[in-house]
Amino acid sequence: MKHSLKIRQDYDVLIIGAGWAGLTLARQIKLENPNLSILQLEASTQFKAKVGEATVEMAGHYFIHRLGLINYLYRNHLPKNGLRFFFDSEQHDLSLHEMSEHGTTSIPPHPAFQLDRAKLEHDLVYMNQEQGIDLLMGAKVKDIQINDNADHHISFDYLAQTHNISARWLVDASGKASLLAKKEKLHHRRDVPKNCAAWARFSQVTDIDSIGPQKWRKMVNGRFLSTIHFTGPGYWIWVIPLSGGFTSIGIDCDKAVMKKPPLKQADFLAFLQQHKGLSELLVNAKLEDFEAWGQLAYRSEQFINIKRWATTGFAAMFLDPLFSGGGDVIAITNDAITNTICADFSYHNQEEADKALTYKVPILNQQSHEFYQGLYAYINNTNPALDCAEICSPLLAYNTAVYFLEAAWDYMAGNFSNIEYWQKKDYIRRGYLALEKILNKQITSTLQTLREQGRYFNRNHEGFFESGADLYKYFVFDMGKPGKDGWRIDMHIKLWVDIYLKITASKLNLNKFASRRLVQETLNLPQILAHETFDETQFPELLANLNQTLTNELQQNTEHTVLAEITRESFSSGHVTVQVIDNTLDDADMNKLIQMAKGIWNTEQEYIAMPFMVPHFLQFCRKTDTKIMSDPIQEVALC
Incomplete structure (x- = not known):
């Protein structure tokens, strides 16, 4: 790494932190405007393993199409074979091949990756330096002075010397240290999951594709490439492969349910061994390192400010790793920061630039807030059902299909960066969030019914395999195409009615309830919205x-x-x-x-053939109160 760098007195952009959020942001800004001077300061002198290894399709698109890293990623990291869930018995005594399973059969068409964080960040440092970005390892920030109408001032120590510099834009990408975020008191824990986590890297983990009966192995092309989930009451365990031969294994706990989460190393290792299927992978495994966080989730009302500062990555916000959505948040915030900074330098006078920021910044912060709310709503609906295959498997299929249809599609189409487009759709997003809150009530009451009737774990030991591909097969290859907004609304509504009927079918214990044409036409969207919950009465x-x-x-x-x-x-x-x-x-x-x-x-049909209900849904959207986006997500206590 370069140590002979001559540090300038002023820069266009200064980024504190060189984790993958900050490193990718610096690269993205430089690609967008090579003339901007960028200084990046990293307190550490070497990179270590970190959580946040798994990505999904939005982040994959970001790496490939925003950053131009497709060749690098496929040569140095692992492609991801989707999310995979194993449903165990109540006693956690099933072997892997005996469990019911939800996951992909092959690598999905839109790339995502399992990232070796230490390698990625190490390599990006060299790439950024070669790109002309001034990057200092071992530079410790001492003081930050934010100015309203002038450049910001930053003091830092580097190689036993103190340096004072100024920058027009300041970005906090310092991770959990959150230097600027803490100074500005940005973070809070209102309306966030009460979650904690412990994790470790292991070597010599058994290859999941080499064990179990041959028939079971042949069902999937590469289970090990997936982010694998094992589940239990109030927790889930992840297993993520890394390119260097290590495997990341961790547990995410809901502290409202799990009163004594295993956050100490000995407790953590013992807890993993309590799961027969998981223990089959750990027979020869060796622990390499261990870490734990007592609280994961926090949020902020702003990640970008008209005073020309911003935050990204862990310094901005964090929710929960269940759907590997952290990279998606980084993609959205980095796009917004890059576009805003580059646009800011394109104006001919300060007044023009300030006016543009005053207009754009509140919209970007609202956009970030809404994405957090939407992701939280899906997590809040899924968490209570994680160890119930009958509810969780169709719910996962629905979540994936809607993610492809909405967030991932919009990102690939560039709709997050199109402010005018985004504002026109605000009432539709309110309607979608309202639907998720209605669904939450039906899920919660259904889970209670299954427990009371002793049916909660019935499908866990069936050994079924479900992929959910039947839901997104109609549009997965169209993702990102323009001109399909009305069609997407129609598909989204039908997907939502379909999952509502499937949850209700479990509640009533009725066979083929959701797929019968007469049921679909009778218990349709207007009927559901009129009652919201459905039961025996x-x-x-x-x-x-x-x-x-x-x-x-x-x-x-x-x-x-x-x-x-x-x-x-x-x-x-x-x-x-x-x-x-x-x-x-x-x-x-x-x-x-x-x-x-x-x-x-007995006529059955797929969800796509359901009645057309877009006009009714749009009417529902317009009636939905605007404050729904600021209302708490977790209105119903988790089971």
């Missing part, structure tokens, strides 16, 4: 409506006056009772009528 009314709908359809195919009846047993047997009111039919004609009724009743 509303089932008789639903049956009556189904009977009426079936009778009406049957009536259109016969000259006789008929009456069709569906009962609870009809969901499992497929049988329907038919009465002819105005005449008597011979056995052959009566049998034809019954078969016709059964055919109508």
